[in-house]
Amino acid sequence: MISPISGFSKLTKKEKIDWLAETYLKDQPEDVRVLRQYWNEDSRLQQLHDEFTENTLSNFYLPFGLAPNFLINKELLALPMAIEESSVIAAASKAAKFWRSRGGFKAEVIDMQKIGQVHFSYTGDPEKLTGFFEEVKPKMIEAVKPITKNMEKRGGGILNIELKDKTESLNNYFQLHCTFDTQDSMGANFINSCLEKFADVFQQEAKEFEAFTEEEKQIEIIMSILSNYVPHCLVRSEVSCPVEELFEDDQMSGQEFAEKFIQAIKIAEVEPYRAVTHNKGIMNGIDAVVLATGNDFRAVEAGIHAYASKSGNYSSLSHAKVEDGIFTFWMEIPLALGTVGGLTSLHPLVKLALDILQQPSAKKLMKIVAVAGLAQNFAAVRSLITTGIQQGHMKMHLMNILNQQNATREEKLALTDYFKHHTVTHSSVIEQLQKIRLQ
Incomplete structure (x- = not known):
């Protein structure tokens, strides 16, 4: 029977791994070797990674790739993406190529308000509480001046x-x-520091407010925390072109493509089962750039999915229409991102990603990320209504299957050539690989 361990965080990395090996991996010594295999050879860089979180044993790698040819507001950019799903970067690049010759992507930031809340309990007269709040509000703002000083110099601060x-x-x-x-900071630490100071001043001042009874003076602060739901930190991205320019295949006209595409979007607008998968495809593009630039993809995910439910029903984030012969595909999403603070100045690959993007401001990064999501969505829906999603996806997945089977370089080359003209399925790949090995 396994016993709990006390003081695990105080052990050295070697001691943690030794305990893990002895407790859970006695029969898998190879697993311990894998942990060490993913350490960085540069000890200083490895120490930096170790200190990003607690109880670090190794590094967990994700592919860091590039989707080129994104024309965004008339600027040609290459988008760094960190993602393990095989077809995402290929799909984004294909969409970028398609729209580059049709005017590219347009993006604009609508607003950048971020939200935090002090939650508290009060048992008393609400009108007296309102009077107290009006009196104490300037004191709360004054109390956080040391915190907001630098942010105000950059043009930010408390809005209300x-x-x-x-x-x-x-x-x-x-x-x-x-x-x-x-401004350019995601701002979580800044917001939370302000909120905690607000709460402290609010609670202390209540004890001195003469209009309150003794019971009313006992305001109970429950918690002070930022919100990852930022419906007023919005960015819009869109593409448009004449309907006749929409499709490059004689089998389907631009008009037929537009009608089928819009119908697919409308299904995602009204059917939650479809909307979840539809929006997940959008997040494939968004998360990949968010991760590569050192931002918090969990916060982004939570906020965007909440926004997709703002009507009371979970619905598509993207929309499409045809007006006066022009096809338009667009999306508005909330995005709280930063280009300073956090990992942006610490993680070497995050620094590289921001250099690739020409050191964008938070506003510009919001536009880039929104475009990545829209491009991914366009590519996915385009495949769904034409060839089907599996044809392209499984061809990209081919290498994963071959690696699982320990295929040699020669086997990979032969099977990659074979499946240029055949449908990829897991069983068909195994079958063809066995035939090669029996020759």
């Missing part, structure tokens, strides 16, 4: 603080709803 009565949803529940502009 509102008192919200949420007692219809939960007894005695109120909140301070705070909005911020964090």
